[in-house]
Amino acid sequence: MTLHPKLTEITDRIVARSADTRGAYLDRMDQARRKGPSRGHLSCSGQAHAYAGAGPDQDKLATGQQGNLGIVTAYNDMLSAHQPYERYPTLIRDAIRAAGGTAQVAGGVPAMCDGVTQGEAGMELSLFSRDVIAMAAGVALSHATFDAAVFLGVCDKIVPGLVIAAQVFGHLPAVFIPAGPMTSGLSNDEKSKVRQKFAAGECGRDELMRAEMAAYHGPGTCTFYGTANTNQMLMEFMGLHLPGTSFINPGNDLRDALTVESARRALSLSDLGNTYTPVCDILNEKAFVNGIVGLMATGGSTNLLIHLVAMARAGGIVLDWQDFSEVSDLVPLMARVYPNGLADVNHFHAAGGLGYMIGQLLDAGLLHPDTSTVAGGGLSLYTQEPFLKDGTVAWREGTRQSLNDKILRPASDPFQSSGGLRRLAGNLGTGVIKISAVAQEHQVVEAPVRVFHDQDAVKAAFKAGELTDDVIVVVRFQGPKANGMPELHSLTPLLGICQGRGQKVALVTDGRMSGASGKVPAAIHVCPEALDGGPIAKLRDGDMLRVDARAGTLEILTEGVLDRPAETADLTGNHYGTGRELFTAFRAAVGAADSGASVFGS
Known part of the structure; x- marks a missing residue:
C-alpha cells in the first residue's frame, strides 16, 4: 500500500525542521562509533577494575575480542511491573556466555510508581525522575566498556528516560526488554466503580482496599492502558522490542525465551559483526512518526505528548504538538482498552494485539514500512507473533483478523475515524x-x-x-x-x-x-x-x-x-x-x- 500523502507531508516537515540538530547529532554518533569501546584503551588497572567482579568471564574480558553486553536495569520489587527483572541479569549472562560473549550489569536506575505516589508529595518528583533515569543510565554506560546494551524498564517515566540515554549512546545497538503485564484480576471497570463509591462516601476503606488488591494482585504491569503499557506499544512500533514481546505475561517459558533472544539479538547487532544496527539508525524521524501513529490508533497515554517530544530531541529530532494533532486527525482509533473501553491489555493481546494493528496500519498506508528495527528488517516483521519451538523462541505470522471486534477493529471500520x-x-x-x-x-x-x-x-x-x-x-x-x-x-x-x-x-x-x-x-x-x-x-x-x-x-x-x-x-x-x-x-x-x-x- 502506498504511504498516505499526509503522513509523508508530516514526516517531511519534521525532517526539514530537524535538519540542523539531527545532522549535528548524527555527526556525534559517527565520531563515537569511530572511537569504539574504550576498554581496549584502558590501563591495565582500569581494565582490572572493570572485570574484577565478572567471575568466570574475567579472562575472556581481559584477553578476548568477544562482545560485551551492558545491562541497564530499573529493577526493584516495589513496582509490580519491575519485580520480574530480578532474574533477568542471570538469564542474560548465561545466554550471552553460551553464545561466546560476556554480559555485565552496567548500572541500575531508579523507578518510581505513579500509582503509589498519586495525590502524594512524591508525585512531584515523578516527571523529573525521567531525566534522573536518563542521567543514571548515562553514568552506567559512561565506562564505555560495552559493544551493545539491553534496557530493562517498563513504567511511566522509566522507558522514556532509558530511551533518552540510549540515544545519547546512540552509536551502540540496544534492545529494550519488557517484563509483561500481570494476569487479569478484578476488572478495571469494577475497580473504578468502587473508587467512585468511596469518593461519594458510599463504601468504606475496607471495601476499597479489597477491590484494589484484587485488581493489582501480582507481578507485571498494571493491566489498564496507561503510560506503562503505552510505552510497551511504542517500543514495538518504533522497532526497539523484538516483535510481539510487549504483552507476554511474566513467569512463563515464552517470556524467558524472549528475554534470552533479546539479549542475543542486541549483541549480534554490534559493530563487531556484519549487521551493525545502532540506535541512532533505528530512531529516526520515520520511527517517531510511527510511534505517534501507534499512540493515536490505540488511544494511548497523554503523558507521551511530553515524553515523545523529549525522547526525539535527544536524537536531534524536533516534534511539536501540531504534529501529534495532525496525525490524530489522520489515524483511526482501532482499540478499546480501559479506560477507553472495558477490556484490559491481556484481552487486547488475545484479540490480535499489536501485530494485528501494525498489519492493518501498514496496509492502510499509515505507517512507514521501511524503518530499521532490532528484528533486522522493516516494520512488516512486527505483524508476527512469538511462540516456543523445541524450547526456543520462533516467530509465525499473526492473525490477520480481529478475534474480538469489541476490543480491536480494522482500520477500515474503526471505533472512530480519528485518533485519541x-x-x-x-x-x-x-x-x-x-x-x-x-x-x-x-x-x-x-x-x-x-x-x-x-x-x-x-x-x-x-x-x-x-x-x-x-x-x-x-x-x-x-x-x-x-x-x-x-x-x-x-x-x-x-x-x-x-x-x-x-x-x-x-x-x-x-x-x-x-x-x-x-x-x-x-x-x-x-x-x-x-x-x-x-x-x-x-x-x-x-x-x-x-x-x-x-x-x-x-x-x-x-x-x-x-x-x-x-x-x-x-x-x-x-x-x-x-x-x-x-x-x-x-x-x-x-x-x-x-x-x-x-x-x-x-
Whole structure:
C-alpha cells in the first residue's frame, strides 16, 4: 500500500525542521562509533577494575575480542511491573556466555510508581525522575566498556528516560526488554466503580482496599492502558522490542525465551559483526512518526505528548504538538482498552494485539514500512507473533483478523475515524486533550470556572457540596516549574461523579492527568504555565471558559481577563519534604511541557 500523502507531508516537515540538530547529532554518533569501546584503551588497572567482579568471564574480558553486553536495569520489587527483572541479569549472562560473549550489569536506575505516589508529595518528583533515569543510565554506560546494551524498564517515566540515554549512546545497538503485564484480576471497570463509591462516601476503606488488591494482585504491569503499557506499544512500533514481546505475561517459558533472544539479538547487532544496527539508525524521524501513529490508533497515554517530544530531541529530532494533532486527525482509533473501553491489555493481546494493528496500519498506508528495527528488517516483521519451538523462541505470522471486534477493529471500520488525542489552542494558551474515552456529548463544555491551586482544595470543595452546577475546574500552579507537574488522576473519581449527575464538567490544568485519563474531558499540559504568568494565572472564579475538543480550541469567553495581572501562589510548601528539596535545580532549569518538560534544554 502506498504511504498516505499526509503522513509523508508530516514526516517531511519534521525532517526539514530537524535538519540542523539531527545532522549535528548524527555527526556525534559517527565520531563515537569511530572511537569504539574504550576498554581496549584502558590501563591495565582500569581494565582490572572493570572485570574484577565478572567471575568466570574475567579472562575472556581481559584477553578476548568477544562482545560485551551492558545491562541497564530499573529493577526493584516495589513496582509490580519491575519485580520480574530480578532474574533477568542471570538469564542474560548465561545466554550471552553460551553464545561466546560476556554480559555485565552496567548500572541500575531508579523507578518510581505513579500509582503509589498519586495525590502524594512524591508525585512531584515523578516527571523529573525521567531525566534522573536518563542521567543514571548515562553514568552506567559512561565506562564505555560495552559493544551493545539491553534496557530493562517498563513504567511511566522509566522507558522514556532509558530511551533518552540510549540515544545519547546512540552509536551502540540496544534492545529494550519488557517484563509483561500481570494476569487479569478484578476488572478495571469494577475497580473504578468502587473508587467512585468511596469518593461519594458510599463504601468504606475496607471495601476499597479489597477491590484494589484484587485488581493489582501480582507481578507485571498494571493491566489498564496507561503510560506503562503505552510505552510497551511504542517500543514495538518504533522497532526497539523484538516483535510481539510487549504483552507476554511474566513467569512463563515464552517470556524467558524472549528475554534470552533479546539479549542475543542486541549483541549480534554490534559493530563487531556484519549487521551493525545502532540506535541512532533505528530512531529516526520515520520511527517517531510511527510511534505517534501507534499512540493515536490505540488511544494511548497523554503523558507521551511530553515524553515523545523529549525522547526525539535527544536524537536531534524536533516534534511539536501540531504534529501529534495532525496525525490524530489522520489515524483511526482501532482499540478499546480501559479506560477507553472495558477490556484490559491481556484481552487486547488475545484479540490480535499489536501485530494485528501494525498489519492493518501498514496496509492502510499509515505507517512507514521501511524503518530499521532490532528484528533486522522493516516494520512488516512486527505483524508476527512469538511462540516456543523445541524450547526456543520462533516467530509465525499473526492473525490477520480481529478475534474480538469489541476490543480491536480494522482500520477500515474503526471505533472512530480519528485518533485519541488532540491539541487545543486559544487565548488561554495551548494544551492537549484525550478524547478516545470521552463521549461526543461531553467533548464541548462551556461553563464558569472554579479556580484551585492544588487538588486537595478541589476535593475539599467537592466534599463541601460546592461543585453541584456546571463547572470547569481549573487547577493551576501544577506545571513543571511550579512543582514538577504532578498527575492529578486522583481527581478522576469525583469529577466522574459530577458528570454522572448530569453536570457539564471539565478539568483545565497546567499539570498532567495521566495515562488513565478517562471519560471526563481534561485540557491538560496548558502552556504557558501559571508560574510563567500564562493566561491560566489570570482566571478568577466565575469566568466563562470553553473547552472544545472537536474544534481543538481552549478559549476564555469573559472579556478583560487577559488585561488582569497574573495571580501568584505560595509554593514554598512544594519545595521541601519527600526529597523535593533535592530538585530545586530541576525546577529552575526545566522547559515547558510542549518542548518535553526536560532539564536538558532544546
